[in-house]
Amino acid sequence: MDIVFHEGTKQFHLFNDKVSYVIGIFPNGEPGLLYYGKRIHDREDYSYLINYEFRAMMVGKPDNEVFSMEMNRCDYPSFGTSDLREPAFDITYENGSRVSNFQYVSHEIKDGKPGIPGLPAVYTEDDAEAKTLNIRFKDELTGMELILSYTVMRDHPVITRNARFINGGDTSVRIEKAMSLSIDLPDRDYDWIQFSGAWGREKVPIERKLDEGITAVRSMRGHSSANHNPFVILKRKNTDEFQGEAIGLSLVYSGNFVTEAECDTYRTLRFMTGINPEGFSWKLDPKEEFQTPEAILTWTEEGLNGLSQSIHRLFRKRLSRGAWKEKERPILLNNWEATMMDFDEEAILKIASKGKEAGVELFVLDDGWFGKRDDDTSGLGDWYVNTKKLPGSIGGLAEKIHDMGLMFGLWFEPEMVNPDSDLYRAHPDWILAVPGRERSLGRHQMVLDMSKDEVWDYLYERMHSIIEEGKIDYVKWDMNRTISECYSNGTPAEEQGKVYHRYILNVYRLYEKLIADFPELLFESCSSGGSRFDAGIMYYAPQTWGSDDTDAVERLKIQYGTSYGYPISSIGAHVSEAPNQQTGRITPISTRAAVAYFGTFGYEMDLNKVSDEEFSEIKKQIAFMKENRGLIQSGDFYRLLSPFEDNYCSWMIVSEDKKKAVFAYYRILSEPNSAHRKVRLKGLDRDRLYHFDGSEYYGSELMEIGVEITEAPGIEWKTPSGDFVSGVFVIE
Numbered sequence: 001m002d003i004v005f006h007e008g009t010k011q012f013h014l015f016n017d018k019v020s021y022v023i024g025i026f027p028n029g030e031p032g033l034l035y036y037g038k039r040i041h042d043r044e045d046y047s048y049l050i051n052y053e054f055r056a057m058m059v060g061k062p063d064n065e066v067f068s069m070e071m072n073r074c075d076y077p078s079f080g081t082s083d084l085r086e087p088a089f090d091i092t093y094e095n096g097s098r099v100s101n102f103q104y105v106s107h108e109i110k111d112g113k114p115g116i117p118g119l120p121a122v123y124t125e126d127d128a129e130a131k132t133l134n135i136r137f138k139d140e141l142t143g144m145e146l147i148l149s150y151t152v153m154r155d156h157p158v159i160t161r162n163a164r165f166i167n168g169g170d171t172s173v174r175i176e177k178a179m180s181l182s183i184d185l186p187d188r189d190y191d192w193i194q195f196s197g198a199w200g201r202e203k204v205p206i207e208r209k210l211d212e213g214i215t216a217v218r219s220m221r222g223h224s225s226a227n228h229n230p231f232v233i234l235k236r237k238n239t240d241e242f243q244g245e246a247i248g249l250s251l252v253y254s255g256n257f258v259t260e261a262e263c264d265t266y267r268t269l270r271f272m273t274g275i276n277p278e279g280f281s282w283k284l285d286p287k288e289e290f291q292t293p294e295a296i297l298t299w300t301e302e303g304l305n306g307l308s309q310s311i312h313r314l315f316r317k318r319l320s321r322g323a324w325k326e327k328e329r330p331i332l333l334n335n336w337e338a339t340m341m342d343f344d345e346e347a348i349l350k351i352a353s354k355g356k357e358a359g360v361e362l363f364v365l366d367d368g369w370f371g372k373r374d375d376d377t378s379g380l381g382d383w384y385v386n387t388k389k390l391p392g393s394i395g396g397l398a399e400k401i402h403d404m405g406l407m408f409g410l411w412f413e414p415e416m417v418n419p420d421s422d423l424y425r426a427h428p429d430w431i432l433a434v435p436g437r438e439r440s441l442g443r444h445q446m447v448l449d450m451s452k453d454e455v456w457d458y459l460y461e462r463m464h465s466i467i468e469e470g471k472i473d474y475v476k477w478d479m480n481r482t483i484s485e486c487y488s489n490g491t492p493a494e495e496q497g498k499v500y501h502r503y504i505l506n507v508y509r510l511y512e513k514l515i516a517d518f519p520e521l522l523f524e525s526c527s528s529g530g531s532r533f534d535a536g537i538m539y540y541a542p543q544t545w546g547s548d549d550t551d552a553v554e555r556l557k558i559q560y561g562t563s564y565g566y567p568i569s570s571i572g573a574h575v576s577e578a579p580n581q582q583t584g585r586i587t588p589i590s591t592r593a594a595v596a597y598f599g600t601f602g603y604e605m606d607l608n609k610v611s612d613e614e615f616s617e618i619k620k621q622i623a624f625m626k627e628n629r630g631l632i633q634s635g636d637f638y639r640l641l642s643p644f645e646d647n648y649c650s651w652m653i654v655s656e657d658k659k660k661a662v663f664a665y666y667r668i669l670s671e672p673n674s675a676h677r678k679v680r681l682k683g684l685d686r687d688r689l690y691h692f693d694g695s696e697y698y699g700s701e702l703m704e705i706g707v708e709i710t711e712a713p714g715i716e717w718k719t720p721s722g723d724f725v726s727g728v729f730v731i732e
């Protein structure tokens with residue numbers, strides 16, 4: 001890994017074993033992306049990749065008209081000069097003009113990777129793991145400066161980027177758009193895969209061929225959203241799960257975002273991501289700076305599984321932080337689906353104690369323990385313990401749970417308030433709302449104005465005090481409605497375009513402070529399930545509740561889709577009761593667990609209500625997970641059969657040393673006299689002999705011949721008949 005600067009040509013080559021990223025300073029002083037992709041040899045001069053050509057209607061440099069940014073591959077394209085595709089940034093100056101001319105001034109190359117103050121980012125533990133290049137540009141006319149920052153990681157096929165604007169002039173400017181990353185690729189022969197959905201059906205992979213025009217996903221909801229995810233893949237046509245080239249683009253941000261690909265009519269492609277410019281306008285006074293979030297580019301030639309595995313490794317090791325990032329996650333029991341808000345201390349202790357008997361390690365008390373909170377119409381915001389339900393307060397309950405030998409977790413939804421709450425009655429100006437206009441409600445609640453420091457102070461004081469009182473081990477941080485009517489009371493008109501971003505910065509600041517105060521605390525993010533499942537939140541919360549949809553069949557799709565961009569250890573997955581509360585479907589408890597194993601694992605039901613037979617099966621499931629979670633949460637995950645294409649789903653996880661694997665298949669609906677179905681396993685050592693389902697097979701046999709997953713005889717095991725069946729096998 002290195003970053004080489006070629007003085008004579010002003011070209012930078014960032015590379016590691018897998019990828020190269022070559023930046024050149026163009027004749028007009030702006031940065032160009034000369035190459036990005038598989039590692040290439042270093043050379044002094046890649047100028048042959050700069051285009052000088054004449055085309056009708058093209059505009060170019062006045063002293064050299066054949067140089068036009070439009071005919072070149074830009075690395076951070078500006079608005080309104082010789083390149084009229086989508087710009088990466090857009091600044092309005094005092095005189096109303098929007099044209100900038102950032103010219104190279106200097107650069108520095110450093111070992112390691114500095115953090116981004118106030119924002120989540122990939123990090124290193126040792127400076128030898130990465131190199132960082134900061135290139136400084138200046139717009140002479142206005143004094144505006146731009147620093148583009150690039151990091152190449154030694155052990156990951158990854159380049160990270162961010163941008164910083166500094167107002168070095170003496171008048172205010174307004175930044176209307178500031179992407180985290182923009183790259184131009186020389187051809188547009190890619191398919192685009194986005195991960196879209198809604199509540200209860202998060203992260204469906206949607207694939208389309210790119211063509212002339214703009215393809216984009218975005219959020220305007222104030223959170224990254226279940227509707228579209230800030231992770232997008234570009235893949236070559238012949239790329240499949242197991243081979244071929246692909247690029248993953250992840251934005252490390254949890255607020256409004258846009259990720260887009262623009263194919264121009266010259267068959268080139270621009271790919272960018274950053275804060276959604278809609279609703280964003282940042283007034284930057286002299287000497288002030290604006291910092292974009294980070295974006296991560298991951299490259300592979302090993303297919304979509306290869307891409308996902310690289311992302312999983314990076315996120316597990318160098319994006320998630322803290323005590324829990326690579327630790328085996330506790331098996332939890334959450335009371336939400338068991339009781340909703342209708343509980344008292346006795347009921348909770350009964351549920352927790354049965355969980356302990358089953359082998360659960362963490363009990364989580366969900367919504368309803370505070371304020372006047374008997375249903376979702378009141379109490380939100382009043383973070384004072386409801387002593388009618390919990391007479392011994394949180395401290396009393398926590399002590400009893402801890403005494404059982406369980407960890408204790410608690411639910412919060414800090415960012416919200418019910419109109420029927422003491423908090424709202426005391427501070428009606430603390431919500432996001434436009435004075436004089438109707439305010440939308442969602443789940444009977446309004447959004448607190450997190451951009452206000454006094455709101456932050458209140459939440460910090462309340463959360464800190466409760467976490468301290470209960471010696472809380474785990475916090476489930478929920479966020480159950482989208483932001484609308486985003487207007488901050490008392491904030492000057494010209495600052496209103498900052499509110500969405502400031503909101504997220506203060507969410508991050510609250511996480512950061514609580515993590516500093518309670519470094520052992522495990523956070524699970526949640527937003528009505530997976531509505532804030534993004535790389536930004538993973539920096540603070542190593543796990544996120546995958547979906548409120550706990551139906552095993554639905555979860556196959558949700559977890560399969562989520563696995564493209566996020567590690568298995570980050571996916572909150574629980575076994576819940578049947579019939580399922582979201583779909584009414586009855587699935588066997590074995591299959592419910594077989595799906596939830598591929599996540600953080602836990603139960604979302606009252607174990608007192610299951611039959612003796614089921615309870616003894618649950619005990620075995622917990623024992624299985626304790627035995628295998630180390631591998632499941634840290635191994636290389638392979639998607640084998642897609643539930644989006646088939647009546648079957650299959651996946652497996654292989655340990656880094658390839659000595660052990662866990663393989664699972666699922667057949668959704670029963671098939672009479674079904675055709676032969678074989679799954680070829682992946683990632684094993686060809687020459688190693690593995691124990692599998694009572695026999696021994698070489699890795700080469702399991703991977704080339706595969707295993708039969710129908711009722712037809714194949715390798716010696718059978719799928720039982722019936723709907724929603726599954727099999728989970730440890731291969732050693």
Ligand code: DGJ
Binds near residue numbers: 336478528545
């Ligand atoms: C939505 C979450 O996704 C659920 O798991 C639960 O915590 C409820 N909120 C509580 O209101």
